[in-house]
Amino acid sequence: MRLVVMRHADAGDPDPARWPDDRERPLTEQGRREHAQVAAALRRAGLGVDRILTSALARARETAAITARAYGGAPALEESELLGDRAEPARIVAALARVEKGSLLCVGHEPTLSRLVAVLISRDGSARVEMRKSGVAVIDFAGPVEAGRGVLALHLGPAELTRLVGGGPAAEPSPELFLGSVTAYQRSAAIRGALDLDLFTAVGAGADTAAALAERCQATPRGIRILCDYLTAAGLLIKAGDRYRLTADSAAFLDRRSPACVASAADFMYSPEIREAFSDVAAAVRRGGTVLPAGGTVAPGHPVWVRFARAMAPLMRAAARAVVDTVPVDAERPLRVLDVAAGHGMFGIAFVERYPRAEVTALDWPAVLAVARENAAAAGVAGRHRTIAGSALEADLGGPHDLVLIPNFLHHFDPPTCERFLARVRAVLVPGGRAVAVEFVPDEGRVTPPPAAMFALVMLCTTDTGDAYTFAELDGMFRRAGFSTCVLRTAGPAGPQIVISER
Structure with a gap:
């Protein structure tokens, strides 16, 4: 027996003005597009699905329908209150135990799905498996579904899955992955340069223009502008007009004033010894x-x-x-x-x-x-x-x-x-x-x-x-x-x- 657990695709944030009943909140347009790629990647990976069971909430129903279409509409699609946003994993396990064979895909919500996967792969439920939107966990059983008897065969987020398998079936061949990979050293060097200049900390402290950053980092405005634009394109800074600010991730992990800062890790990962090891x-x-x-x-x-x-x-x-x-x-x-x-x-x-x-x-x-x-x-x-x-x-x-x-x-x-x-x-x-x-x-x-x-x-x-x-x-x-x-x-x-x- 194989169980595929899937979290619904991106549906934005609750908005009572638009959807007084949050159960009817639909997927965003981006969520639909991205999940279509995820579903196509699942099929391309050869992951068979005989039946789809989904929460009755709109965002889960849409996710299940997109998945079913990627499989040519062949899997039977059923709604179940068991998979609602406040569902109890124990009740889900009891219901799934009656399914003796085949491959069942369940579409639901957090935190229920993480707790469900934990119960299925560890008897005490102590396993920690976070389900991202459009993320998938594949659990195999020697017999029927049973708590603590599952083997986690696959656990991927949407980006990992589509990158690993490929997106939609109509995608044209592209050199993008190759070119991005062979120039990846440039991104590493740019980040290392920014850390050496303490640029992320400077931006976090309020120096938000090229001129202000140049003075703070003891660099030229031209050099700072080019580096900051590169880091913005790379997703590590945000630019509005001629002003820069940190992304949430950069503020947490690259601003040295943050207690969660991990910038020092670059001293090891980018060290001469490690780079020499990869030289040939x-x-x-x-x-x-x-x-x-x-x-x-x-x-x-x-x-x-x-x-x-x-x-x-x-x-x-x-x-x-x-x-x-x-x-x-x-x-x-x-x-x-x-x-x-x-x-x-x-x-x-x-x-x-x-x-x-x-x-x-x-x-x-x-x-x-x-x-x-x-x-x-x-x-x-x-x-x-x-x-x-x-x-x-x-x-x-x-x-x-x-x-x-x-x-x-x-x-x-x-x-x-x-x-x-x-x-x-x-x-x-x-x-x-x-x-x-x-x-x-x-x-x-x-x-x-x-x-x-x-x-x-x-x-x-x-x-x-x-x-x-x-x-x-x-x-x-x-x-x-x-x-x-x-x-x-x-x-x-x-x-x-x-x-x-x-x-």
Whole structure:
């Protein structure tokens, strides 16, 4: 049995003046156009649909009708109050359990659909899967629909889906994707230049003309005008007349005055070491691994990891908190945490911040641990933060530990190395203790979701043997290392993918 869960397309915001009954609010014109592309992409991807079940609200009915048309009108289309905007997932699951075979597409609303998907793919409903407008989640069952028995085969937003599969069937061939890709370095360089000039912070502080920005950033008005126009065309600024302002995303994440600012991540992502690794992809493909010397970024004590620790801490703070939210812990008991390849230390620090009885031991190279200690002190938890200096593959892991955190580590190595390491982790866990790995986990076909699928190339270019592993591959590694259970949790569409294994 296959269940396809789809959120309705864009319908704008509620407007009581136009639609006193919000149930009759229709899709926007843009929503109709974009969803027609999404539906066409679904069909082009070979995703069969036997029947469509939709909420009775106008925006869902329209979405379902557009989808049915993309399939030539073949799927039967039915309305159901079960899928309304206040529907209960438990009632939906009970109704769907009566469907024994085939492929059923359900069109509905948030937050019901996210909760429904969570219940279907995790017994405790703890999975975090956010459904964007026109977004799709494909869930497979060995038998009838049943809570906790589903396997999330695909989860994509509309842009990802149409980009991956292609838009409407009548689309003409275009070099646009190729040209945009081979000139993408220009966009990266423009953003890096803006960050070096602190331009986003200057705009946020009120310098909104080329002249004012030139004075603030110590640049020429001509140069500022050209750069700001480029960033506007790229979607990072807004221009009205000759004045610029930040987009909501830029204000949150690129203005250094914002507590959510992640601009420092560019210091690592655009670093000389990482750019050198991508300088000859063809050579890496021929070799089957990095062209960098000494095994690439996994060389003992590689200086790039100090840069990583300093640059990536702000970006990883939210991911670390998502891991804490996803991994249940008894707050009344002491908690001993080992944070392997801790880097900035944010994952371990997040547990210590949340749980007053928790203590964390961070393991990494000595120079990297200096950064983790700084972050622990800044968080006010230095008294419960200890360190072990050395290689995660060789150092004494101490113990016993209740939790071993393994954030962004396994993908740097081949499966045999990972299994030997995981066996060492298991040995220092208490009975019932858990290993929690944060990974880029592609689906079985290895081309979705795009960020995880594309991450494999990062490993090819920066390591000798690393890869982005599917959940089946990770599950096999953990089980061969002696772990009894292994589950995958995803904290939202942009959140971390978390593999939790019990000793």
